[in-house]
Every structure is written in C-alpha cells, then in structure tokens.
Amino acid sequence: MNNTVRLQIPMSKTLKVKGMNRAKKLGYTSLQEVIRVFVTSFADKQVIPTFESRERLSTKAEKRYNKMIREHEKDRKAGKTKSFTTAKEAVKFLNSNE
Numbered sequence: 001m002n003n004t005v006r007l008q009i010p011m012s013k014t015l016k017v018k019g020m021n022r023a024k025k026l027g028y029t030s031l032q033e034v035i036r037v038f039v040t041s042f043a044d045k046q047v048i049p050t051f052e053s054r055e056r057l058s059t060k061a062e063k064r065y066n067k068m069i070r071e072h073e074k075d076r077k078a079g080k081t082k083s084f085t086t087a088k089e090a091v092k093f094l095n096s097n098e
Helices: 014-024 033-041 059-077 087-096
Strands: none
Touching: 014 033
16 A cells, blocks of 8 residues: 655745756756655754744834843843743733732
C-alpha cells in the first residue's frame, strides 16, 4: 500500500511559476522537490524558519519609539508598572485587586 499523502497549498499562479523557475535555477527538478526537502529538514529539526522584516521606521517614528521606551523604563524603575513571569502570576495579581 502506498504510504504517501497529497499536500495541497493554495497559491497564486504567479507565485507558483516564480517558485518553479527558482527551483530549476537551483538544480531542483520541481517546486514539489524543494518543499519535500524543506519539510524533511524542518521535521528533522535541521532547519528553523526565520522571518526578517526589511521594513524600517522613519527617523521621526524611531525617535518617538525610543522616547516611549525611555518613558516606560523610567516608569518601571519608579514602580509605576508591574511585570510578571507567568500568566498565572498576572491573573493572581489582577484578582487580588478587585
């Protein structure tokens, strides 16, 4: 008995064609082969997918963000904020202040 399953991944035709072209340029026989290699490596804990954002804050937004971080740190040091290591700890704190 055949022990394979079919995985269907909806994607645009453009993405499929781009993926197939890239796979061929890298020496794979098909886009399916690339996916099988990736899933095998992923399942065997040989690869961990990471995603990087290439988006950058504008200079103005970065200054505003850094100011918010500094204000938060100042409030934290002054005891105006509370942090928790577990959700259970946070819920206990919230219930104790009813």
